[in-house]
Amino acid sequence: MIKQNGCVFELGNTKIRYIMIVNEYGYLENLYFGKKIDYMPCIKNARINRGHGTLIPGETDRNADAGNVRFEYSSANRGDYRTPSFEIEFDSDGDRCCDLKYLSHRIVDKDLSSDLPKCDGGETLEITLLDENTGLKVYLYYTVYDDIDAIVRSVKVENTTTEVVYLDKFYSFNIDVPNENYSYSGLFGAHLRERKLEQAPLTHGLHTFNSRRGETSSVVNPFVALHDSTADEHSGNVFGFNLIYSGNFELNLELDEFDSVRVNGGISSEGFRWKLNPGDVLETPECVLVYSCFGFNKMSQTFHDLYRRHLANKQFINVNRPIVINSWEATYYNFDDRKLKQIIDNVAESGIDTFVLDDGWFAKRDDDTTSLGDWICDKTKLPNGIKDISDYCHNKGLKFGLWFEPEAITPDSNLYKEQPEWVLKAPRHIPSLARSEFVLDLSNDAVRKHLTNVLLRHIEENKIDYIKWDMNRSLSDCFSQHLPKSQRGEVMHRYILGLYNILNNITQKHPHVLIEGCASGGCRFDAGILKYCPHIWVSDNTDAYMRAEIQRGTSYCYPLSSMSNHVSACPNHQTQRTTSLKTRFDVASFGVLGYELDFNTISAEERGAISKQIDAYTQDRELIMNGDYYRLITQNDVIYADVVVSKDKSKAILKLMYGLKVPNTTIRPIKIWGLDENTVYRFEESNEEFSGNILENRGIVPDCSPNDFYTEIYHLTRVE
Numbered sequence: 001m002i003k004q005n006g007c008v009f010e011l012g013n014t015k016i017r018y019i020m021i022v023n024e025y026g027y028l029e030n031l032y033f034g035k036k037i038d039y040m041p042c043i044k045n046a047r048i049n050r051g052h053g054t055l056i057p058g059e060t061d062r063n064a065d066a067g068n069v070r071f072e073y074s075s076a077n078r079g080d081y082r083t084p085s086f087e088i089e090f091d092s093d094g095d096r097c098c099d100l101k102y103l104s105h106r107i108v109d110k111d112l113s114s115d116l117p118k119c120d121g122g123e124t125l126e127i128t129l130l131d132e133n134t135g136l137k138v139y140l141y142y143t144v145y146d147d148i149d150a151i152v153r154s155v156k157v158e159n160t161t162t163e164v165v166y167l168d169k170f171y172s173f174n175i176d177v178p179n180e181n182y183s184y185s186g187l188f189g190a191h192l193r194e195r196k197l198e199q200a201p202l203t204h205g206l207h208t209f210n211s212r213r214g215e216t217s218s219v220v221n222p223f224v225a226l227h228d229s230t231a232d233e234h235s236g237n238v239f240g241f242n243l244i245y246s247g248n249f250e251l252n253l254e255l256d257e258f259d260s261v262r263v264n265g266g267i268s269s270e271g272f273r274w275k276l277n278p279g280d281v282l283e284t285p286e287c288v289l290v291y292s293c294f295g296f297n298k299m300s301q302t303f304h305d306l307y308r309r310h311l312a313n314k315q316f317i318n319v320n321r322p323i324v325i326n327s328w329e330a331t332y333y334n335f336d337d338r339k340l341k342q343i344i345d346n347v348a349e350s351g352i353d354t355f356v357l358d359d360g361w362f363a364k365r366d367d368d369t370t371s372l373g374d375w376i377c378d379k380t381k382l383p384n385g386i387k388d389i390s391d392y393c394h395n396k397g398l399k400f401g402l403w404f405e406p407e408a409i410t411p412d413s414n415l416y417k418e419q420p421e422w423v424l425k426a427p428r429h430i431p432s433l434a435r436s437e438f439v440l441d442l443s444n445d446a447v448r449k450h451l452t453n454v455l456l457r458h459i460e461e462n463k464i465d466y467i468k469w470d471m472n473r474s475l476s477d478c479f480s481q482h483l484p485k486s487q488r489g490e491v492m493h494r495y496i497l498g499l500y501n502i503l504n505n506i507t508q509k510h511p512h513v514l515i516e517g518c519a520s521g522g523c524r525f526d527a528g529i530l531k532y533c534p535h536i537w538v539s540d541n542t543d544a545y546m547r548a549e550i551q552r553g554t555s556y557c558y559p560l561s562s563m564s565n566h567v568s569a570c571p572n573h574q575t576q577r578t579t580s581l582k583t584r585f586d587v588a589s590f591g592v593l594g595y596e597l598d599f600n601t602i603s604a605e606e607r608g609a610i611s612k613q614i615d616a617y618t619q620d621r622e623l624i625m626n627g628d629y630y631r632l633i634t635q636n637d638v639i640y641a642d643v644v645v646s647k648d649k650s651k652a653i654l655k656l657m658y659g660l661k662v663p664n665t666t667i668r669p670i671k672i673w674g675l676d677e678n679t680v681y682r683f684e685e686s687n688e689e690f691s692g693n694i695l696e697n698r699g700i701v702p703d704c705s706p707n708d709f710y711t712e713i714y715h716l717t718r719v720e
């Protein structure tokens with residue numbers, strides 16, 4: 001719903017409201033974001049003389065302090081001293097002032113034609129802001145949904161002046177709200193231990209979450225939540241912000257001296273400078289703003305619903321995802337066609353439906369130091385070529401997938417010798433290596449075309465059904481050898497646009513090819529990638545105990561249907577920890593299930609158990625992919641409890657995971673949320689029956705764990 005009445009804009013649905021006003025000075029100002037409230041046309045934000053403030057340009061009333069205004073889009077140098085969202089410079093004289101006031105508005109069809117990932121559907125309001133002094137125009141976009149409690153925001157700038165203008169900062173959104181003793185949360189981590197939620201009280205000053213790695217990174221995810229300091233998984237006001245972007249970003253929370261909070265962010269402004277010739281247009285990535293009055297779970301469910309229904313690759317969202325066997329942890333670089341065919345033979349009857357050949361199939365790639373860039377089959381390992389393995393899979397009824405790391409190149413490759421100017425490299429320095437790689441300059445159209453052609457050729461010649469798209473390093477030496485000096489600051493954003501462009505071209509041309517996202521595991525796990533890759537490899541850490549925590553952290557923003565999880569061998573290759581096959585499966589099954597262990601060496605008993613696991617998974621898959629996911633609160637030795645409830649609340653799957661076995665422990669009930677209070681549910685595994693009301697308020701008492709890292713799965717079904 002989008003309503004406009006005089007100078008008031010009301011956006012929302014039956015649950016939320018987002019209210020803006022064109023204020024007495026002509027600026028677009030936020031009045032309210034939160035739970036649905038009655039329409040109040042007369043509300044205004046307070047105007048007080050704040051002392052030592054700077055007045056709104058042209059005003060003389062001492063109450064007209066620019067610091068009073070809750071800007072919907074803030075610009076620099078005009079008396080508002082909070083962190084701006086928009087900064088420009090006129091090329092001719094270096095003028096950096098800008099004053100964006102309301103000009104007009106209209107309902108529009110969102111332009112989904114560019115490569116930049118965007119949410120579709122809903123209703124979109126476009127508000128045009130104008131700098132009357134220069135003629136520069138900025139367009140703010142707000143998309144709202146009847147049944148999703150989110151506002152999707154983005155911005156477009158059009159250089160409607162007659163001069164060259166540089167953009168030094170161009171954020172996706174800005175919102176100023178009164179502080180209510182808020183705290184904030186973000187997702188932090190590192191390679192192999194990605195996305196753990198951390199909370200802190202919001203104190204004065206600027207708190208920035210950012211990446212300057214050229215990828216969104218495992219260190220900080222492009223997500224932040226502002227929330228009641230008492231909010232938990234199930235209660236309290238939570239405002240979640242997530243950028244639909246895969247590159248350098250900034251998300252800021254700033255508490256000012258008058259207890260107002262500014263949240264803004266978008267493409268990172270560090271090193272960013274974009275040249276706009278007269279008539280040029282640039283759009284920002286989208287940012288999703290979610291409001292939940294039921295704590296973090298509801299916030300997460302809103303992100304999940306939005307991404308499943310309106311963002312993630314449509315081709316795969318409502319079909320069963322492949323259950324893959326991936327060769328990486330089974331063989332690493334050490335394979336030949338005989339070994340691969342044996343694996344394919346061994347999985348053929350198991351229910352696994354896709355074989356993915358990981359790293360090591362090309363040029364002289366026997367370790368991670370060589371050969372990236374030359375995507376030519378290593379005939380010593382595979383004398384009959386990739387097509388032979390692909391045909392072998394197809395004849396056995398399996399689909400065939402292949403690993404690529406298209407963005408990277410090793411110095412020994414032929415491509416590097418032929419096109420050294422295609423890598424990111426500054427003129428006076430040799431570029432830094434990471435995992436023995438340089439980075440190809442995806443801002444260069446010639447590089448994009450080359451990579452697109454290489455991938456299309458492989459898909460077509462080798463009948464590829466599935467691509468694992470990896471990227472194993474952060475970017476450095478971010479200098480494009482083809483961009484002119486005046487556009488040097490565009491390289492990082494153009495790189496990401498280049499990445500989206502290649503992914504878009506491939507998915508348009510071959511919509512049936514599923515591309516799994518990956519970046520050393522989960523170093524680029526973001527909503528931007530989801531537009532093209534329906535699921536992403538969550539982490540290179542496949543240890544069930546650690547993985548359960550990583551998946552849980554990931555779920556704050558991203559649905560289970562976006563998480564690619566594999567059951568791997570034990571002792572685990574990353575942690576040396578041993579967990580049971582059941583535990584490994586139970587953890588991996590809360591997402592897109594696959595396997596990564598050596599089917600040539602596992603026992604017949606394990607093979608039989610895996611077939612049963614896959615049977616069970618295929619029965620639960622629809623619920624796991626599309627249900628409402630809740631992180632439950634646990635105590636004592638149950639370390640994680642999660643439940644997925646079907647949208648009609650007729651069934652649910654509950655997973656309990658224990659940590660280290662503790663003797664003589666206290667067991668407390670676990671309350672199960674999301675069920676229908678008035679429905680009786682049967683626990684299929686124990687044959688007990690309880691009402692939703694009992695389960696939510698009293699909870700169940702779990703058994704004591706028989707051993708370390710034990711998991712229990714319960715299927716709950718409505719008793720008719």
Ligand code: GLA
Binds near residue numbers: 328359519537
């Ligand atoms: C990365 C990926 C792994 C695997 C290796 C291959 O680390 O995350 O899954 O594909 O590269 O080199």
